[in-house]
Amino acid sequence: MAKNTVRQDEKLNEIVKRDIIKRLYSYLKPYKFEVFQVLVLMGVVIGVNLLNPYFFRLGIDEYIANKDIKGLFLLGGLVILINIVSMICSRWRIKKMARITNNILVTIRHQLYEHIQKLSFEFFDNRPNGKIIARIIGDVNSLNNLFTSSVTNLIPDLVTLIAVVVIMISMNLKLALVSLVTLPFLLVFMFLVEVTCRKRWQLFRKKNSNMKGYIYENFSGIRVVQSFAAQDKTSRGFSEILAELNAAFIKAAKASDLFWPLVEISWGVGSVIVFWYGVKLLNTGEISVGLLVAFISYISMFWRPIMNLSNFYNNLITNMAAAERIFEIMDIKPDIEDKKCAKTMPKIKGNVVFRHVNFSYDDNEIVLKDINFSVKAGETIALVGPTGAGKTTIVNLIARFYDVDSGEVLIDGYNVSDVRLETLRSQMGIMLQDTFLFSGTIKENIRYGKLDATDEEIIKAAKAAYAHDFIMKLPNGYDTDINERGTRLSVGQRQLIAFARALLADPRILILDEATSSIDTHTERLVQKGIERLLKGRTSFVIAHRLSTIQNADRIFVIDDGRIKEMGNHDELMRMKGIYYNLFMSQFKFLDNKKAV
């Protein structure tokens, strides 16, 4: 899939409307009993509301007309009583319904989040973060009204509608049919409007997502924006995005606002037709005056629920776009998944074998070509080579971040794709190029490596990573809050914390992908000693550019153009006078050009 930028609209796999509705309703199913209770409570409330006018008429006709003060106040007391009952029912209903709806939202959001965790890097790489977040938070939020109104409007209104239609038919079939005459027209028009509406709300959602993507990106990169004094530029960009969003909204509103007038017209024209036809029937003597008058009073009872239903339908269409975006993600199959019969990875000794491994990312360019090597437990392997040679890819395959195209990656004889991912990765300590820290305290960040670690263990790891000293100098020590990505710390300090985190995990295999690039040489040496002490005998893979970092490795793999070109320790490789030798010697001129010349 091509990468999506913040300004581009996302491509969306359209899901059939019926399927969306079906899936939405499947969330209501577990709450059948609760929904039933809500409906009963609503029945009471609606019933009382219908009874009120009846009692009032009774009061006027029976008691006031007969000057029966006692009866009148008795009646008043009764009405107050039933209204109190209605009040209590209404309270229960609101509470119950809120629990149902919010439970469903929690479920949907949880499922979506759970699913996203399973997706591979490609999913994350191809969309701006803000847009993913927009789906988890914003799109789920907009389903809020849908569930409440579907229970509290849809069902009561449908019941009312059916009841009224039955009454109307029982009164007079011809009149009933005539009063329904405008309904098919309304449905056709609504269908036409709906198709447009749905597309436009989809577009609005996409634009909304663009806006979130833009905000997110702009403020994650605010330091760059300000340092380039580019606020005017990004402000213009945001204006454009807002203008598009607004245009999309107005377009959608233009169509959506048609719902109500359409019902209004059908209602009005429908009543006129009933009047006209009713008078005609009256003239032929087919119906009585009383029947017609009574029938007319039912017309508004017939159209009011239709108006409510159309409101609901409008709401459904508006929010369908959000549901669609949620389900679309849920339907993405994770690339990397545990096999059905996946085994638990036993405690790793650290033998790593690559057998004829070929790999490409987007099936266009082959990144690794027939990689073969065998690493014994406890060895330290350095990967050297120009940018883009495939060093990171090799370590990514060890942790099964990607699956190989062909060949095998074996750890202690287990094919990595046959074991449960969690049991594999939890035994690895991986330090990535891009250090990521969570907002929270330093202690919490280190603890991420081992969730049940004691404070002593954390301090021990921090000491080994040479982070303890600078942490203690901070105002609150280990409890110092750092914000996202640790912007208050220098990159080197962040790397040290990440180191402590990786060490705390007590990994069986350690992977360092340019993990010390921003640490000064002196500190780096100390960190290395810490690692050696803590992780003695563990297999480790190191990618680094500073040759002083690499030299002490047991073996060095020289990677170029997706192949291992040379293999051996520093001395062996120097004697080979191949790529490594040249690489190493060429540094001389960068380091001390006076002597090299």
Added chain:
Amino acid sequence: MKRIWKYINKYKWYYLIAILSMMIAMALDMFNPRLTKIIIDDVIVGGTTEILWKLLLALIGITLSRAILGYIKEYLFDIASSKIVKEIRKDLFDHIQTLSFSYFDGMNTGEILSRLSEDVDNVWHALGFGSMLFIEQMIYFIVATIMLFTLNWKIALLSLATMPLIAYLAVILEKQIGEVYEKISDQGALLNTTAQENVAGVRLVKAFARERYEIEKFLNQNKENYRLNVKQADIWAKYHPIIEFLSNAISILIITVGGLLVIKEDISIGTLVAANFYTSMLIWPMRMLGWLTNILGQCNASLKKIDKIFNEKPTIKNAENPITPKFVKGHIKFENVSLEYDGVKVLKNINIDAKPGSTIAIMGTTGSGKSSLVNLIPRFYDCTGGRILLDGIDIKDIDLNFLRNQISVVMQDVFLFSDTIEENIKFGVKDTENVDIVRVAKDAQVYDFVMEMKDGFNTIIGERGVGLSGGQKQRISIARALAKESKILILDDATSALDMETEYKIERAIENRNEITKFIIAHRISAVKNADEIIILENGEIVERGTHDELLKKKGKYYDTYFEQTKGLYTENKEVV
């Protein structure tokens, strides 16, 4: 709230026309029952069928006008509210952009996102749907009240009897629900932040196989969100039914007490029936008051959050009469500069004199204050002691935008935008027509690897440059800084992910730019050795300074680092040569 009026005022015509069509539609609505009554009384019962078609035509006319007016009303409310919201969003966005680094240090992007999207959406809801409902119900309320008073003042007072109580409840409701909404809004920000960190840190999550922990963490916040929303519903459930009851009670009062008056022959029964009709008109607005309070409470809670950001003032801003020099040579001078951050002395007594075109290299242990030092030059932070001069002028007196336009910074934390490589390089360029992308790309060693890509400079890179290696990202960010063509260049550990050869080539290209004053932070000796002055920082103090040769002779910290980095090299060299 005050802030909002300013925006509403701008679009008052939309609102006025919308309200006008609303009122006409309401007035037309009053005719409907009357016409129906005539049809029933005169045509159906009375049998005067010949006027039927006129009446029906009138009914259709009313329906059509109501439909059209209704559409105009909704559409105008939608337009006005969306435009207002657009402006609020824009102004808030622009305002946040003016805030200083120290603000962003303590602020998560997830929260900013939340304020700019969900909170502004809540205001939108109130401005569109909420205000429409409010005005509509207000009109009904006023008309009904007037009608009641013209009917009989006793009845009128009676019908308003529970009103103070309802109003009182509405006030409490607003307060209580507002508090919960504020919490919901903060919780929303937290949800955003958690989700955002999870998505941004997905590689870390997967590397540590912490998916389940992350799901658990999110679920807990999700549940907290549930708890708050249910709490909001419970408050609503507490007051709303009472308000409904109290509004229904009006009818009961009218019938019983009013009935009493009829029996005592104080008022006529016709008056009572009419009063009953008008109270039903009165009841709706009262019931709606609960809903409106809810919307208003939510809107207010969000407005508070938004206001708080608007009230945030940038700590770093222009002096009263900022200077915009005509010409900049690029002479940077630190005079006794010190910096305190969170009570910790980060920099102490720094004196540096960087002549135009010179190169100052800064080395030092992790956390020694290197980045803090260079961050003072473009005023990302202000020094707390001493001063920094650009061409002899205190940088605090120079126009901030002008100052930053003179400086290109490559930060150690590379940030690229999800856009094409070309757009990323051109990011800081004001004059996009005359920029030589190819030249800067070649200088920054970007050209070759970009040309190998299928789409070349039009290749779209993911957010933060995903899909590129760390070294490639650094090179693009260097190209971006070079393209800006400013007098001062700061490379803050900008070559750490590069191999030595690439680093060397870039350094060469930069050295050739004689007219630029350069500040370079690096860890490799090879990157700093040609500098005019090398400064070694430790604990915020300059402990060693001089040229490469001078420092080697000193046999101090620089010498140690040099020795450490060249250990293998020297021995090898001897063996080989």
